[in-house]
Amino acid sequence: MLEVQGLTKRFxxxxxxxDVSLTVPEGSITGLIGPNGAGKTTLFTLVSGFQTPSxxxxxxxxxxxxxxxxxxxxxxxxxxxxxxVQPFAGLSVLENVAVGAYLRCPHRAEAMAHAEAVAGxxxxxxxxxxxxxxxxxGRKRLELARALATGxxxxxxxxxLAGLNPSExxxxxxxxxxxxxxxxxxxxxxxxxxxxMSLCEHVHVLANGRLIAAGTPAEVVGNPxxxxxxxxxxxxxxxxxxxxxx
Amino acid sequence: MSxxxxxxxxxxxxxxxxxxxxxxxxxxxxxxGLFAGPNTFYNLMIFILIITLAAQGWNIAGGYxxxxxxxxxxxxxxxxxxxxxxxxxxxxxxxxxxxxAMALGGLVGxxxxxxxxxxxxxxxxxxxxxxxxxxxxxxxxxxxxxxxGAAGTLVPLRIGFGQxxxxxxxxxxxxxxxxxxxxxxxxxxxxxxxxxxxxxxxxENEDAARALGVDTLTVKLKAITLxxxxxxxxxxLYTQKFLYVDANIAYGAWISVEALLAPIxxxxxxxxxxxxxxxxxxxxxxxxxxxxxxxFGSAVPGVDLVVYGLLLIVVIAFAPRGLIGLLxxxxxx
Numbered sequence: 001m002l003e004v005q006g007l008t009k010r011f012x013x014x015x016x017x018x019d020v021s022l023t024v025p026e027g028s029i030t031g032l033i034g035p036n037g038a039g040k041t042t043l044f045t046l047v048s049g050f051q052t053p054s055x056x057x058x059x060x061x062x063x064x065x066x067x068x069x070x071x072x073x074x075x076x077x078x079x080x081x082x083x084x085v086q087p088f089a090g091l092s093v094l095e096n097v098a099v100g101a102y103l104r105c106p107h108r109a110e111a112m113a114h115a116e117a118v119a120g121x122x123x124x125x126x127x128x129x130x131x132x133x134x135x136x137x138g139r140k141r142l143e144l145a146r147a148l149a150t151g152x153x154x155x156x157x158x159x160x161l162a163g164l165n166p167s168e169x170x171x172x173x174x175x176x177x178x179x180x181x182x183x184x185x186x187x188x189x190x191x192x193x194x195x196x197m198s199l200c201e202h203v204h205v206l207a208n209g210r211l212i213a214a215g216t217p218a219e220v221v222g223n224p225x226x227x228x229x230x231x232x233x234x235x236x237x238x239x240x241x242x243x244x245x246x
Numbered sequence: 247m248s249x250x251x252x253x254x255x256x257x258x259x260x261x262x263x264x265x266x267x268x269x270x271x272x273x274x275x276x277x278x279g280l281f282a283g284p285n286t287f288y289n290l291m292i293f294i295l296i297i298t299l300a301a302q303g304w305n306i307a308g309g310y311x312x313x314x315x316x317x318x319x320x321x322x323x324x325x326x327x328x329x330x331x332x333x334x335x336x337x338x339x340x341x342x343x344x345x346x347a348m349a350l351g352g353l354v355g356x357x358x359x360x361x362x363x364x365x366x367x368x369x370x371x372x373x374x375x376x377x378x379x380x381x382x383x384x385x386x387x388x389x390x391x392x393x394x395g396a397a398g399t400l401v402p403l404r405i406g407f408g409q410x411x412x413x414x415x416x417x418x419x420x421x422x423x424x425x426x427x428x429x430x431x432x433x434x435x436x437x438x439x440x441x442x443x444x445x446x447x448x449x450e451n452e453d454a455a456r457a458l459g460v461d462t463l464t465v466k467l468k469a470i471t472l473x474x475x476x477x478x479x480x481x482x483l484y485t486q487k488f489l490y491v492d493a494n495i496a497y498g499a500w501i502s503v504e505a506l507l508a509p510i511x512x513x514x515x516x517x518x519x520x521x522x523x524x525x526x527x528x529x530x531x532x533x534x535x536x537x538x539x540x541x542f543g544s545a546v547p548g549v550d551l552v553v554y555g556l557l558l559i560v561v562i563a564f565a566p567r568g569l570i571g572l573l574x575x576x577x578x579x
Contacts, residue, residue: 090449099455
């Protein structure tokens with residue numbers, strides 16, 4: 001579905017993403033994890049067209065989409081959410097979702113009906129109220145609903161669970177799983193390991209702009225390189241020693 | 247058409263009917279001493295409607311689309327000059343000149359929009375660039391022979407329906423009202439269309455709109471073109487009403503200010519905002535002039551501008567969503 005080949009992004013002297021290659025198989029939920037500042041969101045902005053890579057290619061369903069605009073990628077079927085939620089604050093919840101729905105439904109009645117259906121799927125209620133009155137959990141659902149309303153084939157989720165409490169996370173995990181059931185491929189950036197473990201088949205780990213590990217969630221969390229990326233140099237060894245002594 | 251669709255247009259039809267019935271009240275208003283005569287009433291109402299139309303144009307790009315232009319004079323003036331010059335220099339009929347004036351205004355809008363939006367100008371930068379364009383147009387119009395230079399262009403007085411010059415003052419009132427009515431309905435259509443939803447999305451958050459597949463450049467260009475074309479019609483009507491334009495009228499900052507102040511006072515990004523704002527601004531301005539004249543025995547120049555300033559401060563402080571926001575507090579749309 002999505003193939004990233006040797007993607008690099010430099011901001012002046014800083015290499016935010018360095019020679020990253022990964023694939024997201026069709027129908028999968030693939031995770032992208034890594035410590036803060038690893039370059040995960042930058043990788044998303046490159047894939048979703050908000051920035052162009054310094055070098056490397058992005059392929060979607062076999063076609064080279066490197067450097068295409070976000071709006072043309074949305075038409076092709078790539079939708080993203082934002083880590084920092086970006087609701088249209090002056091509009092109602094339903095109107096927010098309808099903006100996404102209009103991409104595939106040019107007429108108002110269809111677009112509104114589709115928006116209502118999508119809002120229902122992600123568990124948004126009270127659709128007439130202003131988007132600015134939503135709680136953090138509500139805004140995350142709104143991000144999800146809006147992206148989903150564009151009818152994507154690939155959904156890029158940037159920390160949709162961040163800032164939610166454990167019960168809210170429990171509520172939204174089945175929603176994401178249900179989206180995949182409808183045939184949408186998902187690539188998600190996530191810090192909440194509980195969600196990554198239960199949702200993702202495959203996880204890529206990014207640290208300092210480089211891909212340092214890949215595999216199933218269980219393989220990845222046991223990988224010493226991953227542990228060191230999160231906890232510092234030598235941490236894996238110390239943990240093992242600690243476990244041996246304990 | 248469902249009943250819900252009709253309900254969306256009902257307030258507009260009521261407002262149009264109420265305005266159309268206003269001439270019936272003229273004898274009473276004149277009798278009560280509010281107006282010196284029917285002509286005073288009609289001149290004021292026609293001026294309000296022309297400003298409303300200019301403001302309705304501004305409201306499409308500025309109110310719905312969030313692209314605050316400070317230079318809608320560029321479009322108003324192009325419409326006004328086109329209407330005058332086509333008749334006086336090229337012998338074009340007034341009715342035929344009007345759509346040309348509208349198209350030229352739209353073209354100027356598209357060109358300025360293309361230059362400004364391709365350069366990714368937003369907010370105050372966009373406002374400044376539009377202001378600069380309007381000023382350049384004003385200086386050019388003052389200097390080139392085709393516009394009559396500093397002397398301006400006088401449209402010869404030839405009363406007749408075919409010349410769009412009417413003996414009865416009510417006729418021009420109804421002509422201006424017809425244009426305002428069409429744009430009121432057009433606005434509602436816009437609000438309920440895909441283009442309208444995308445335009446508002448651009449105003450609220452451009453990046454989020456792009457992520458949802460909205461081609462923001464195209465949406466903004468369409469909006470500024472439509473916006474400019476409507477304001478150009480206001481300019482053309484101004485020419486037909488007063489039969490004279492010069493650079494300071496056509497491209498002067500006054501009309502840019504009226505066009506943006508009326509929607510802001512009335513209710514930005516709403517169907518009725520420009521109309522309510524124009525009535526409030528110009529109505530209060532005239533009332534202040536009359537009261538001051540009565541009190542001091544002579545006119546005090548600029549008193550209407552003082553009223554504008556006060557009204558703007560009051561609206562921003564107490565009704566950030568405009569006068570229409572006061573009416574709607576707590577209610578839905």
